[in-house]
Amino acid sequence: MFKIFNWNSGIVEKTRMKNRIMTGSEAVMQSLLDEQIDTVFGYPGGGIMPIYDALFDYQNKINHILTRHEQGLIHAAQGYARVSGKVGVCFATAGPGATNLITGIADAMMDSTPLVCIIGQVASPLLGTDAFQEADVVGMTIPCTKWNYQITSGNKIPEILSKAFFIANSGRPGPVVISITKNAQLEKISYNYLKTSFLKSYKSKTYPEYKRIQEVATLINQAKKPFLVFGQGIILSGAELLLKQFIEKTGIPAASTLLGLSALSSDHPNYVGMLGMHGNYAPNLMTNKCDVLIGIGLRFDDRVTGDASRYAKQAKIIHIDIDNAEINKIVKVDIPVLGDASEVLEALIPLVKSGSYKLWMKEFKDRFSDEYSQVIEKDLYPKDDKPNMGVVIRMLNELTNNETILVTDVGQHQMIASRYFNFKNTRSLVTSGGLGTMGFCLPAAMGAKLGQPTKTVVAIIGDGGFQMTLQELGTISQYNISVKIIIMNNSFLGMVRQWQEMFFESRYSFTDMESPDFVKLADAYIIPASRVTEKSKLMQAIKKMLEHNGPSLLEVIVEKEDNVFPMIPPGASVDEIILKLQSNKNV
Amino acid sequence: MKNYIITTYAENNIGILNRILNIFSKRMVNVESLTVVETEENGLSKITIVITSTEDLVSNIVKQINKQIGIIKTAFDSNTEVFYQKISLYRMITKSLNFHEETIPAFNTNSMQ
Numbered sequence: 001m002f003k004i005f006n007w008n009s010g011i012v013e014k015t016r017m018k019n020r021i022m023t024g025s026e027a028v029m030q031s032l033l034d035e036q037i038d039t040v041f042g043y044p045g046g047g048i049m050p051i052y053d054a055l056f057d058y059q060n061k062i063n064h065i066l067t068r069h070e071q072g073l074i075h076a077a078q079g080y081a082r083v084s085g086k087v088g089v090c091f092a093t094a095g096p097g098a099t100n101l102i103t104g105i106a107d108a109m110m111d112s113t114p115l116v117c118i119i120g121q122v123a124s125p126l127l128g129t130d131a132f133q134e135a136d137v138v139g140m141t142i143p144c145t146k147w148n149y150q151i152t153s154g155n156k157i158p159e160i161l162s163k164a165f166f167i168a169n170s171g172r173p174g175p176v177v178i179s180i181t182k183n184a185q186l187e188k189i190s191y192n193y194l195k196t197s198f199l200k201s202y203k204s205k206t207y208p209e210y211k212r213i214q215e216v217a218t219l220i221n222q223a224k225k226p227f228l229v230f231g232q233g234i235i236l237s238g239a240e241l242l243l244k245q246f247i248e249k250t251g252i253p254a255a256s257t258l259l260g261l262s263a264l265s266s267d268h269p270n271y272v273g274m275l276g277m278h279g280n281y282a283p284n285l286m287t288n289k290c291d292v293l294i295g296i297g298l299r300f301d302d303r304v305t306g307d308a309s310r311y312a313k314q315a316k317i318i319h320i321d322i323d324n325a326e327i328n329k330i331v332k333v334d335i336p337v338l339g340d341a342s343e344v345l346e347a348l349i350p351l352v353k354s355g356s357y358k359l360w361m362k363e364f365k366d367r368f369s370d371e372y373s374q375v376i377e378k379d380l381y382p383k384d385d386k387p388n389m390g391v392v393i394r395m396l397n398e399l400t401n402n403e404t405i406l407v408t409d410v411g412q413h414q415m416i417a418s419r420y421f422n423f424k425n426t427r428s429l430v431t432s433g434g435l436g437t438m439g440f441c442l443p444a445a446m447g448a449k450l451g452q453p454t455k456t457v458v459a460i461i462g463d464g465g466f467q468m469t470l471q472e473l474g475t476i477s478q479y480n481i482s483v484k485i486i487i488m489n490n491s492f493l494g495m496v497r498q499w500q501e502m503f504f505e506s507r508y509s510f511t512d513m514e515s516p517d518f519v520k521l522a523d524a525y526i527i528p529a530s531r532v533t534e535k536s537k538l539m540q541a542i543k544k545m546l547e548h549n550g551p552s553l554l555e556v557i558v559e560k561e562d563n564v565f566p567m568i569p570p571g572a573s574v575d576e577i578i579l580k581l582q583s584n585k586n587v
Numbered sequence: 588m589k590n591y592i593i594t595t596y597a598e599n600n601i602g603i604l605n606r607i608l609n610i611f612s613k614r615m616v617n618v619e620s621l622t623v624v625e626t627e628e629n630g631l632s633k634i635t636i637v638i639t640s641t642e643d644l645v646s647n648i649v650k651q652i653n654k655q656i657g658i659i660k661t662a663f664d665s666n667t668e669v670f671y672q673k674i675s676l677y678r679m680i681t682k683s684l685n686f687h688e689e690t691i692p693a694f695n696t697n698s699m700q
């Protein structure tokens with residue numbers, strides 16, 4: 001808990017002068033320190049200059065990373081927050097600085113990432129007058145923030161920032177935007193920081209009803225074919241170990257959503273794979289075969305449910321989630337439990353009986369064999385000498401002993417990487433799941449490396465997505481941020497091309513893409529790089545890239561027209577998942 | 588589809604009404620009537636919204652509203668569960684604030700009750 005130290009108590013080094021007089025901008029710095037924030041991602045400009053001036057004196061306490069674009073800084077903050085569990089802090093200037101952040105704010109909202117974005121604003125007398133670089137940031141970010149607020153007077157700064165940090169990283173985490181007018185940044189205030197731990201109009205904690213948990217246990221104990229599906233809620237709640245205990249005690253098979261990946265290690269015997277459109281065959285099929293479906297910390301996104309009206313209709317559904325608005329939103333549930341995953345699992349574990357479901361588990365294994373022979377084997381051990389995406393991921397697994405943090409962009413490579421990467425430690429996947437933001441990967445990887453400096457961070461990016469935020473090579477180079485960048489170059493916007501092939505009669509409308517020489521490009525940023533076109537040279541190239549001390553880049557020329565399977569075609573139900581191209585394409 | 592009346596108590600902050608209304612426009616639900624009044628409790632507003640919707644949708648919307656920071660509580664009723672009271676307010680120009688019957692010649696206090 002926060003303590004207010006007394007100036008007279010004698011603990012000089014720990015003492016902060018109570019009610020010190022300072023500018024609003026310095027109060028921002030002090031507030032960050034009081035929240036134990038040591039890393040900020042930012043980009044200056046007129047509207048936030050007083051804050052940057054204050055930062056000048058705090059450089060030894062706050063590590064500020066200057067990116068090359070505001071989209072870069074916010075994705076970096078997201079990557080940082082996702083791997084560390086800490087709040088990602090962003091600085092941006094008014095107007096265009098603010099609007100450039102919006103993609104990342106929306107992304108963080110969808111993926112429940114804790115961010116506090118501190119954005120400059122024109123002086124309050126100018127508000128509403130279309131002043132130079134005035135943008136109604138608060139108005140614009142209402143739909144994509146957990147909370148936002150505009151500070152127009154300096155003495156509000158400590159109170160509002162304290163609220164902002166509490167809101168961002170409690171309950172279901174999310175982004176908070178604080179706009180600070182220029183006059184507020186300059187005003188002299190009397191600084192006193194009190195940490196927030198409670199707000200009247202915000203329920204950060206839930207108190208799951210014990211009776212409900214008993215009902216859940218009874219239902220699980222009676223089930224013949226129970227199936228557990230989990231999402232990022234497990235990670236956000238720190239319930240990884242409890243999840244493991246629960247499935248080990250009950251013997252229930254468990255599958256993960258895209259964002260839940262790494263909450264359970266991929267080689268756990270009860271782990272049956274990834275759910276969703278390009279997830280594994282077995283868990284998707286079995287969703288419509290189980291008799292009790294236990295959902296924990298996931299929101300039944302349409303990429304997971306397929307046609308929701310045909311989702312697990314045969315099953316009794318239990319939904320455990322911290323966000324009441326997610327319960328009964330898409331899937332009608334039989335027993336809703338409003339609560340934090342850890343708390344609920346902790347109460348549930350003693351009530352469930354230990355057991356195993358051998359025959360039921362075998363059904364999963366049989367389906368896995370189908371997928372292995374028809375898809376996985378070809379993806380991971382192709383016969384020809386052309387590299388493909390699956391092989392790159394397999395080699396990464398072999399070379400890194402799964403100690404790596406994987407960051408992906410959006411597209412085919414994202415699905416292949418998520419499918420085949422062996423996750424061992426929690427928080428080892430950073431990907432844009434909800435919003436599916438191309439350009440996310442490179443900056444997010446940079447932030448991830450800063451959030452977990454001792455881990456190897458590998459960025460897997462498509463040729464398309466790389467070119468959306470490649471300017472961040474400049475940041476990587478300037479701060480020597482050791483990210484390992486692998487570009488999977490198929491000369492196409494691959495995922496869109498796949499859809500065109502499957503659902504639009506192969507009419508490749510504007511999806512072939514020419515790229516610059518990525519090796520030369522990296523060279524311009526003084527980042528060592530190489531290109532591989534043959535599978536036989538791939539292992540060595542990846543090894544070399546990983547061993548290099550500092551950032552490095554590898555471009556892998558992959559098959560141009562490979563497709564990602566299995567796939568739940570859009571509009572189909574989870575059990576209509578296909579393993580290969582259908583001859584009649586009128587899905 | 589039925590008429591529903593949503594009542595929410597919100598902290599009287601700038602922007603909170605926007606936040607609430609945004610939930611309706613996001614779902615493409617038309618707000619048929621909207622009133623905002625201050626309550627006796629300081630800093631709290633009572634917001635009443637009428638929409639036509641299904642029970643599932645309105646309960647989802649109410650949960651979304653409840654989730655917003657600054658909302659104290661939200662509830663909904665279907666139109667048939669509500670008693671109506673008609674109230675009219677009139678504004679009149681007076682020279683003084685003494686509520687003598689002379690200042691309101693057309694109405695006397697009895698007729699207002």
Ligand SMILES: Cc1ncc(C[n+]2csc(CCOP(=O)(O)OP(=O)(O)O)c2C)c(N)n1
Nearest residue numbers: 411412413436438462463464465493494495
């Ligand atoms: C910002 C943004 N624009 C467009 C899209 C739509 N989109 C999804 S995947 C994809 C193709 C990605 O191509 P590439 O980066 O080369 O990766 P690949 O699918 O080939 O692995 C596109 C255009 C998106 N997700 N995000």
